[in-house]
Amino acid sequence: MDLLRFITCGSVDDGKSTLIGRLLYDSDAVSLDVLAALEEQNRTSAAGTVDLALLTDGLRAEREQGITIDVAHKYFTTPRRKFIITDTPGHVQYTRNMVTGASNADLAIVLVDARQGVVEQTRRHTIVAALLGIRRFVLAVNKIDLVGYSEQVFRDIVADYAAVAAQLGLRQVVSIPLSALNGDNVVKPSANLPWYQGPNLLEHLETVTVATEATTDAARFQVQYVIRPQTAELPDYRGYAGRIQSGVYRPGDRVLVLPAGIETTLAAIEIDQQAVPAAVAPQGVVLRLADDVDVSRGDTIVPLAQAPVPTRELEATLCWMAEQPLRPGRKLLVQHHTAKTRAVVQAIVARTNIQTLEQQPAAEARLNDIVRVRLKTARPLAADTYQQNRTTGAFILLDEQTGATLAAGLIEQTAPAEPEVEL
């Protein structure tokens, strides 16, 4: 069985939590005691029916305010597939949590209230999801019952959204009219929507192609931990434990250890102490090298022919997640998976206007801004661009003092282009 990770996003009150509640409820993933607790809550709070949103809104403040503050994870399985859902907040001030959810998802369900159509948050969330590399989208036109199940309303919203998708180069958008509250077209087809011939939401989620790691991608591996038993039986054993980030590794490969640039041979790949003939992403492995070279946590081991050039200068897109604005000159820590080094922000190149997608000049980055920056790191990083590699093209920025996560970073260029010269 395979696994699909998806997020739900959209504006506040579009009914995201209700939609997830409906998916869980109608696919029998909600157990009796949870349902009973839910009905009890509804008796004590609002009137009448079961509020399915209460299945996902787990924190007290969320239930009291009726909004989603933080990312919630839900799990369900159908005979065809296992699903991990990340429910992300709709409010602008929680956009950073939306970024968090999108960074680990293969597909995004973008909810739109049929009465409101495409609004600012629809655009913002689509831009963020696309920026983070999501290519499969579902436009879920929710509350279609409240517009009389109107085909025209649906068509208009689909057309509006197509303009956003086109601007972002998104080609895999499937639009589905539904009512999460009543269950129309979520898990079951709806008699109220005779004009709609496409799949219902669950049908689509069960059959959409799942992104699997391409074995043709450049091979990438970073050392997480060095295994050295130093026992009587294994006095000289040295194994480099880590996760294959992309591509394929095979024993006998000529490899480079970066950033040092030492060349050696991959003597063996071990999984659970057994030598294997090949390993692929995202397997956890132990690599054994033919030569006794100096390798430690944060180093990259890559096949010679596919090696990136380590760089100390990065141009990157940041999703800034801290209250305190970012200004040029700021020093911080870069965590590039297992590699960590100090860095300075040399320049803020531009800020993305999320209405027009235009790059505009900016002196600083504020909470939830998407900006392009130039960074200089203390130690070289064996990095790729995010477009080449969704793993090794990503990093986070940390506050040197508190350790707080300040930004998500997507590498655009590993060595900045030469400044333009006036001719």
Place this chain on the structure above:
Amino acid sequence: MPTLPRLDYLDRLEAEAVHILREVAGQFQRPALLFSGGKDSIALVRLAQKAFRPGKFPFPLVHIDTGHNFPEVLAFRDRLAAELGEQLIVRRVEDTIRQRGLREPGGKFPSRNALQTYTLLDTVEEFGFDACIGGARRDEEKARAKERIFSVRDEFGQWDPRRQRPELWNIYNGQIQPGENVRVFPISNWTELDVWNYIQRENIPLPSIYFAHERRCVVLPSGQLLAVTEHLTLDATDELTTRQVRFRTVGDATCTAAVESDASTLAAIIDDILQAKVSERGATRLDDRISETGMEDRKRNGYF
């Protein structure tokens, strides 16, 4: 050219957990694995073997013993630690109660569940643990569904759900200040069924109380069955019965209910779960029913 491995969802969950365990080893000075003797922490131990063998674990196993455990589980714990050749640290809630002059919980079904938070925090301080690995899963409970995989706690062990760090891609930020520590949950994305499927696939031994056996139980007003142990004070009105039961989770004998079942193999248990209409915590926990926000409140105060 050998054919490349095809990974199914269990392989992916396993790879994720192994990656997280190795991040703990790579990022922290003094980590610990909190081991309860339950199936989730037993699965964690298996994952740690996959992550670190042929080396030793870069952390001890730590058990916070409430004194209300099932004897079968304690025996299993000691045997497992000996077989692994890994360090086992046991700290007892009883000692905390004595040292701190705390009051034993009273009532008919005394639960030391709340008190074990003190013992845990004292143990973290005693050994200077900067990361504690636990087997909690997001599918267990709504407040858990909101928790990060690397969850930073302040020096009082408290969880502030509003100030959680964004957790991006699979980059885990373990950068902390003195006094802070991190709780790490490598099987966050596993469900109850995933854990059982993994135990079956890996052929992992479990304490006997997970499998069907005859047991003397008291029938609670809710209809749940609670094992008769020395920790309960029974009276004449209690309805006692002997049933064929097993435990779906293993916690304190005073607050973990048994479920009627004749499932005596892993395959039969998995079948049982597929049929089950009541969630794991709902079937077996007496202590979450106290209030709607029971778990959130306890987590804020330093509970796992």
